Amino acid sequence: MRKYFTDQLIPTVYALMALAFLYTPIIVLMVMGFNESRYNTLPFSFSLEWYSALAKNEVLINAAINSFVLALITALICVVLATMFVLGMKTLSRSMEGLFRSLIMMPMSIPWLILALSMLLFIRFLDLDKNMFFVVAGHVVISLPYAMLSLQARIQALDPALEEMSASLGASALSTFRRITVPALAPAIVAGGFLAFMISFDNFAISYFLIPAGTSTLPIEIQSSIKFGFTPEINAISTVIIGVSLLCLAIVGLIMGSSIENMIGGKKK
Amino acid sequence: MKKKKKLLTFPSIIVLTVFAILPLIIMLVYSFQSDSGSSGVTLENYTNFFLKSVYLKLTYRTIINSLAVTIISLIISYPLAYFMAKKFKGLKNIVMILILIPFFTNQLVRVYSWLIFLQDGGVLNSFLQSVGLIEGSLGILFTQGAVVIGLVHAFFPYMVITIYLALERVDNSLLEASSSLGASKVRTFFQVVLPLSMPGVVTGIMIVFVPCLGTFVEPRILGGVNGTVIGTVIEDQFFEIYGWNFGAAIAFVLFAMVIISMTGLSRIGRRYDNE
Numbered sequence: 001m002r003k004y005f006t007d008q009l010i011p012t013v014y015a016l017m018a019l020a021f022l023y024t025p026i027i028v029l030m031v032m033g034f035n036e037s038r039y040n041t042l043p044f045s046f047s048l049e050w051y052s053a054l055a056k057n058e059v060l061i062n063a064a065i066n067s068f069v070l071a072l073i074t075a076l077i078c079v080v081l082a083t084m085f086v087l088g089m090k091t092l093s094r095s096m097e098g099l100f101r102s103l104i105m106m107p108m109s110i111p112w113l114i115l116a117l118s119m120l121l122f123i124r125f126l127d128l129d130k131n132m133f134f135v136v137a138g139h140v141v142i143s144l145p146y147a148m149l150s151l152q153a154r155i156q157a158l159d160p161a162l163e164e165m166s167a168s169l170g171a172s173a174l175s176t177f178r179r180i181t182v183p184a185l186a187p188a189i190v191a192g193g194f195l196a197f198m199i200s201f202d203n204f205a206i207s208y209f210l211i212p213a214g215t216s217t218l219p220i221e222i223q224s225s226i227k228f229g230f231t232p233e234i235n236a237i238s239t240v241i242i243g244v245s246l247l248c249l250a251i252v253g254l255i256m257g258s259s260i261e262n263m264i265g266g267k268k269k
Numbered sequence: 270m271k272k273k274k275k276l277l278t279f280p281s282i283i284v285l286t287v288f289a290i291l292p293l294i295i296m297l298v299y300s301f302q303s304d305s306g307s308s309g310v311t312l313e314n315y316t317n318f319f320l321k322s323v324y325l326k327l328t329y330r331t332i333i334n335s336l337a338v339t340i341i342s343l344i345i346s347y348p349l350a351y352f353m354a355k356k357f358k359g360l361k362n363i364v365m366i367l368i369l370i371p372f373f374t375n376q377l378v379r380v381y382s383w384l385i386f387l388q389d390g391g392v393l394n395s396f397l398q399s400v401g402l403i404e405g406s407l408g409i410l411f412t413q414g415a416v417v418i419g420l421v422h423a424f425f426p427y428m429v430i431t432i433y434l435a436l437e438r439v440d441n442s443l444l445e446a447s448s449s450l451g452a453s454k455v456r457t458f459f460q461v462v463l464p465l466s467m468p469g470v471v472t473g474i475m476i477v478f479v480p481c482l483g484t485f486v487e488p489r490i491l492g493g494v495n496g497t498v499i500g501t502v503i504e505d506q507f508f509e510i511y512g513w514n515f516g517a518a519i520a521f522v523l524f525a526m527v528i529i530s531m532t533g534l535s536r537i538g539r540r541y542d543n544e
Binding site: 007008011012014015018019021022023024025026028029032039040041042081082084085087088089090091092100103104106107109110111112113114115117118119120121122124125134137138140141144148198201202204205209218219222223226230234235238241242245246248249 | 274275276277278279280281282284285286287288289290291292293295296299345348349352353356357360364367368370371372373374375376377378379380381382383384385386388390391392395422426479480482483484485486490500503504507513516517520523524527531
């Protein structure tokens with residue numbers, strides 16, 4: 001009986017409490033998106049009013065499209081950069097490899113506020129106007145470490161003998177790359193791209209400081225609505241974002257479950 | 270061939286150098302220039318910061334807030350990670366997935382969700398009123414408390430993962446050995462499990478404390494006028510006051526705090542790793 005308490009009941013209740021803390025506000029937000037009240041208050045009466053308002057809200061929809069395109073471009077650049085890096089990484093000397101890797105991982109540990117400001121000052125130093133080029137550059141800098149994590153985990157698990165075998169069987173360097181290396185890395189490329197996409201899509205700090213006037217992304221729109229008065233349309237768009245993210249996460253998870261697990265270290269030995 | 274392959278690493282390095290290192294250097298240069306327009310190198314931004322009690326108080330508050338977030342996160346995360354690693358069997362993966370999912374929800378969406386949840390007259394308010402715990406309004410939004418809640422919510426899942434990974438590596442046979450040698454469960458925990466999981470705890474502290482120092486979104490939205498911290502002061506310098514050079518200097522003070530806490534913590538972490 002006592003063992004049941006310490007091994008089952010207490011841990012389960014504790015986990016449920018932690019999960020309740022994690023999910024309650026998000027669930028409330030979703031539910032209130034279907035509530036008639038303009039101020040996100042009870043009582044609850046079902047209404048699709050905010051969703052139909054959202055469908056007509058061009059500002060929010062454009063911002064969402066901007067965020068999507070920005071994240072897509074960022075993810076593509078990050079995946080290309082990260083793949084090239086991990087392929088070349090093995091030829092570097094040990095100390096060089098360490099130095100390069102810590103340089104690439106650096107944006108994970110510096111507050112993005114600082115990176116955003118320094119880029120803003122950089123633009124001013126160059127005497128340029130804010131432009132999308134620097135927004136993309138900033139997004140690449142902060143998303144690259146995540147794409148890199150995914151690819152590094154995979155390439156370390158890749159058996160170099162495979163490439164050697166392919167070469168010794170007479171395959172050209174190009175066809176070894178195309179037939180062996182790329183397929184072996186593919187799951188990590190997709191997972192890394194997905195991570196980079198999410199980091200960029202979510203990012204507020206970099207976009208907020210660097211985006212040219214007149215353009216906006218979804219996080220920026222949400223922030224300015226919070227500042228200048230919001231309606232549950234924000235709940236509606238949030239619910240849509242969460243839904244789409246979960247769908248993507250589920251798809252990516254199903255296809256490359258194991259490589260995501262490798263990445264967070266679950267199976268590292 | 271080898272030379273050519275080495276070239277593949279360069280694009281990433283060039284991007285980081287041009288768009289991260291170079292801007293930081295330029296920011297450092299700006300921080301030694303005056304906002305009043307006079308040219309030449311000056312320390313006035315830094316002396317302004319360190320001699321005005323307002324800024325020292327804000328620095329202190331930023332550190333205290335980040336510590337509070339870290340400690341509360343630790344209290345939530347350690348038991349949860351322990352239960353996941355040592356008690357749950359089938360449940361483990363489900364809990365892990367549920368902990369990971371919020372990583373993929375937008376930061377601003379989460380802040381916004383706390384804003385409407387905690388607001389006076391909001392859902393939590395109505396709930397507490399109906400069960401008779403409070404009368405009138407909740408009054409928690411726009412306080413430091415609300416900021417801490419929002420930040421714990423944003424960061425504690427990272428800590429659960431780092432601690433879980435460390436605990437997972439603790440060999441169960443060690444626990445059996447300890448108990449068969451007569452140690453109580455409590456003693457086994459404090460003398461075997463806890464020390465072995467310390468690298469994960471230290472990484473977890475780093476992954477929560479350091480980003481907390483630089484937040485400005487949660488303090489601004491959930492703390493309102495009471496939420497001022499270093500991050501929001503820096504934001505104001507750039508968006509409201511246009512004291513860019515002073516802003517650059519404060520950003521470097523923040524940067525220094527980040528570097529100091531990271532080196533300190535990783536030194537502590539290494540000590541546990543060697544044991």
